[in-house]
Amino acid sequence: MTLPNTETYKSLSIQDFDYPLPDDRIAKYPLKERDHSKLLHYDGGAISEAHFYDLPDLLPKDALLVINDTRVIRARLIFHRPTGGRVEVFCLDPADPSLYELSLSAKNTCVWHCLVGNSKKWKEGALTIEMPDGRTFSAERVDVENGLVRFSWTGETAFGEMLEQLGELPIPPYLNRDTEESDLTTYQTVYAVQEGSVAAPTAGLHFTEEVLRKLRDKGIRIAKLTLHVGAGTFLPVKGQTMGEHKMHSEVIRVTRETLKAIFEQKKSGHPIVAVGTTSTRTLESLYYMGVNVLLGNPKPYHVEQWDPYGEKFGRITTLEALAALQAEEVLGETRLLIEPGFTYRLVDKLITNFHQPHSTLLLLIAAFIGEDWKRVYDYALSHDFRFLSYGDSSLLEPAK
Secondary structure (H helix, E strand, O other): OOOOOHHHHHOOEHHHOOOOOOHHHEOOOOOOOHHHOEEEEEEOOEEEEEEHHHHHHHOOOOOEEEEEOEEEOOOEEEEEOOOOOEEEEEEEEEEEOOOHHHHHOOEOEEEEEEEEEOHHHOOOOEEEEEOOOOOEEEEEEEEOOOOEEEEEEOOOOEHHHHHHHHOEOOOOHHHOOOOOOOHHHHOOOOOOOEEEEOOOOHHHHHOOHHHHHHHHHHOOEEEEEEEOOOHHHHOOOOOOEHHHOOOOOEEEEEOHHHHHHHHHHHHHOOOEEEEHHHHHHHHHHHHHHHHHHHOOOOOOOEEOOOHHHOOOOOOOOHHHHHHOOOOOOEEEEEOOOOOOOOOOOOOOEEEEEOOOOOOHHHHHHHHHHHHHHHHHHHHHHHOOOOEOOOOOEEEEEOOO
């Protein structure tokens, strides 16, 4: 087989992935009822409209639906300097302890990678929040270059609980508004369990318990995985070509139960339906992780952004790669970049929202349905679909 040339993919121009997005088409708030959002159905080139509550009727009964069960944490902390200046500390991912579970359950101290707003106003020294019950919560920059902040607090409360008490839920910056009380519920999926994301896997926001029940009643199986969504998901591609863009790293966890379900589904030839770009990137990363295991890579569960376009991949089948992952759960990191020319190996159908111009998420869609992404977005713009995180949804099925 002909293997892809990495340099060809690095030269891809992001300017080719643009479309006009008026501000009034960005949904600032969700609909009152999640599953009443509009659903654009792209089926092998044909485009039609439905509502999200129609999803069970649009999927075959032998499908496996894969959802991301991550939960958004209150990752934005506001401190004030003694002079009154405001400093915003946005927790991205844990550094010490590096595992989410250990860091969120840590007592008294932990270190996180953070983004710091008004960074010039805080070079050194600790910033402290005095709590009404007499406890203190402090932040100190320990490595400015790498964004490391050490948090320290008094009492026996876990760090995750401190975030719940003091932090704000970080809604997307393009909403151009402050977090409101309603966001604490609406910006979480109904199946969110695993704490760690700083942004919601927004394709899942449309699901209700009723939709999930109807899917199960039809016989559609539902498998869970976890990708903790990082702030990098909002970053547009700033360079002219993809070779200038560095993909952010995100932590993924896939249980043995889900790995088995995925393997059996691919072996049977029945479709895998990914809910969102996060589930898609996790699923597609599994192939490269399996190849790493087979090739004896010392860090098999780490996927770099250009791995799909290198010569060491491509000769191993999807089933061979998945079989190599069946012994234990997968806990790793992925920087996987999916752009046009990428070979999808696991995902057959995709449920996703409408994404920003010049974004890696739009590239992922273009890789999935080809140049028809333009027809899909033109249709959505001309038929009053709502865009981005709180907007409407789509079910994409490429031509076979």
